[in-house]
Amino acid sequence: MSAPTSSSAAGEAAERLAALVGRTTLHPPVAASLALSLRSLVADGRLPVGGRLPAERELATALGVSRVTVSSAYRRLRESGWARSRTGAGTWTSVPDRSGVVAAFVPGAPRDGTVDLSYASPAGPPEVADAYAAALEALPHLLPSHGYLAGGLADLRARVAERMTARGLTTTAERVLVTTGASAGVSGALRAGTSPGDRVLVEHPTWPNALDVLRMIGARAVPVPRDPTATWGAAGFPGALHRAARETSPAMAYLVPHHANPTGGVLTAEEQRRVAASLQQHDVLTIADETLADLALGPEGGPEDGPGGTGDAADAPPPLAADARPGAVVTVGSLSKSVWAGLRVGWLVGEPSFLHRVASTASREHGALPVVDQLAACVLLDGLDAGLVARRAQLRVQRDALVGALRATLPTWEVPVPPGGLSLWCRLPRGLSSSAVVDAAERHGLFLSTGSRFGTGHAFDDHLRLPFTQPVPVLEDAVARLAAAAADAERAWGAPTTSRGGAVLG
Ligand SMILES: Cc1ncc(COP(=O)(O)O)c(C=O)c1O
Structure with missing residues (x-):
């Protein structure tokens, strides 16, 4: 026409x-x-x-x-x-109001008969309860103190420092600040390092809450494409980051170098060195979020003793900070993904003067952190390497099962297999909108996050994040619901047919 x-x-x-x-x-x-x-x-x-x-x-x-x-x-x-x-x-x-930024990540109470894949966090292992029992036994030793432990429990900070040192970043307890999960660490570090109007480099897609914090501060996110299918083994991201750092004079960068959320992608050792060198050259204070670094899963169908199989701290890749001069990188960590998000224990590792600024704001807002949780975190860190062997094995099985179910049921969806992390980052067939699928999925009792949650400017409506944090039967049920939702979205919006007939509910 x-x-x-x-x-x-x-x-x-x-x-x-x-x-x-x-x-x-x-x-x-x-x-x-x-x-x-x-x-x-x-x-x-x-x-x-x-x-x-x-x-x-x-x-x-x-x-x-x-x-x-x-x-x-x-x-x-x-x-x-x-x-x-x-x-x-x-x-x-x-x-639409329902695709509002905040609503998507405030998990509702689970309802019977529904499947919630709107957030990526595994169930807690039984060791958590044992760790709290041990923490209660240790508590009487701390009761004589006032209980406001500035910077966090000394034993916990020492353990975090030991673990970082084992991974290749020699550090001490004085350079560790305990935080309420990685979330408080990321938001505290972004607040301490930026002012309204500042630019902050973010990999794109990225963890949505970091984008929310930047919006709240009034800082501007500068998205740097990090396409996992191009980044794994290729050299695209460091070059793009270098150009963005040169052209936008950013105050900070926020990166998830190992097993990024949502893609699961990792920077190779060489890419990491180039990234650290560029950011240092342009004097960009960098937050390296290592929350998922322990979750290397190896290739699809890989052997249990493949990458990430043994669970030693030394197996996880060296932190980005190990490639940078002291003070250039603030490392964020957490027990949320390696153990359980209900603990709310995380940490920052960086320059004491910077951590002091973060700690002052945190203590004004909520005093100090709960002592019992930190005692339990010590016990859990002592047993972490053993626990990670089981966690990785389970995640590997779940990842492969979800990939298999998607390939069988929705063969036109692109489903790259991530080398680790907690989720698949799927590309939808042309014309199918992730927000349309998410809306339709809710009617099938399946809760998801839209792809655009993970980007700036509503990018990624052609992507969907699917966490593999639940047992295989639940994931298979989720894929059946998803296929039904995709078919509904296609019918409502006129996109080409993508699902394999019959494999849908209702
Ligand atoms: C990259 C990343 N950082 C931080 C967090 C939040 O971790 P926490 O529960 O320790 O606050 C998440 C949770 O999804 C995440 O994916």
């Missing part, structure tokens, strides 16, 4: 939008196809949220379709929350 030209400004806006939509990509039913296309443009950031859409007649002319078709597409967008209208005033793009 060829588009007539218009000299009016409104006509030009409609022409530009028609070019973005791609006139030849619309397919029957055209109204649904146009609505999906517009929704994807909003979701991936190419159309600004709150931007005015062209009048129906103008867009119809530009696209060479009937006005009824555009009217019906706009109605679909309004009904699904992707547009709002005021009678006589026009139609504006919007984002």
Whole structure:
């Protein structure tokens, strides 16, 4: 279809939008196809949220379709929350309330008959209860103190320092600050190192909560593409990071070098050296989040004694800080993914003066950390290497089962096998929107996070993160629900069929 030209400004806006939509990509039913296309443009950031859409007649002319078709597409967008209208005033793009940034990561109470894959965190092992029993026995020794342990329990800081040293970063307890999970470590370090308006380099995709903190601070995230399928073994990310550091004068960088969330990707030793050198050259204070570093799983179907199989601290890759001068990198760690998120024990390792700034804010906000949790964390760190052998073996089986179920049920989805971490980062077939799938999945009792949670500017609506943190039967059930949801999303939005027939619920 060829588009007539218009000299009016409104006509030009409609022409530009028609070019973005791609006139030849619309397919029957055209109204649904146009609505999906517009929704994807909003979701991936190419159309600004709150931007005015062209009048129906103008867009119809530009696209060479009937006005009824555009009217019906706009109605679909309004009904699904992707547009709002005021009678006589026009139609504006919007984002549905349910895809709001905060809502997606406040886990609701589990309901019977539902599967929650909206967050990636394994169940706690029985050793946690044993560790708390041991902690209660040790508690009487600490009762004579006032209980406000500045910087954290000395024994815990010493253990963290020992573990970092075993991984290749020689350090001491004075350079360790205990935090309420890695979350408090990341937000404390970002607050201490940035001011409103500062730029912060982030790998893209990245852990969403870091992006939320940057938004709250008023700092600007500068996304640096880290495509795991290109990064594993290839040299793309360090070069992109170097250019971004040179061109944007960032105050800080936030990176997850080993088994990133959501991709599971790792920097090779050589990539890590290049990244550390660039950031140092441009004087960028870097947060290296090592929360998932213990979770190397090796190749698909790999042997149990493959990479990550033995569970020694020395098996985990050296921290990024080991390649940088002292003070250039603040390392974040946590027991949340290696043991259990319910512990809420994490740490920062860095320059004492920087940690002091983080600690002052933390102590103003919530005093000090619970002593019993830190005593339990000591016991758990002592047994961590043994516990990791079992954890990795279980995660490897679950990862491979989820990959297998997806390949069998949704063969047109791209499912790279990550070398570690807790989740798959799947690319959806062209035209299928992750937010549409997430909406539909909820109706099948499956809770997911949209791909765009992991990016800036609504990028990644063509991706979905699927954690493999639950038992195999639950994951298989989740894939059946997912296939049903994908089929619903395709029906509602007119995307091409992706699932293998029959393997869906209902
Ligand atoms: C990369 C990364 N950092 C930090 C966290 C939060 O960890 P914590 O539970 O210790 O606060 C997560 C949790 O998903 C994560 O994936």
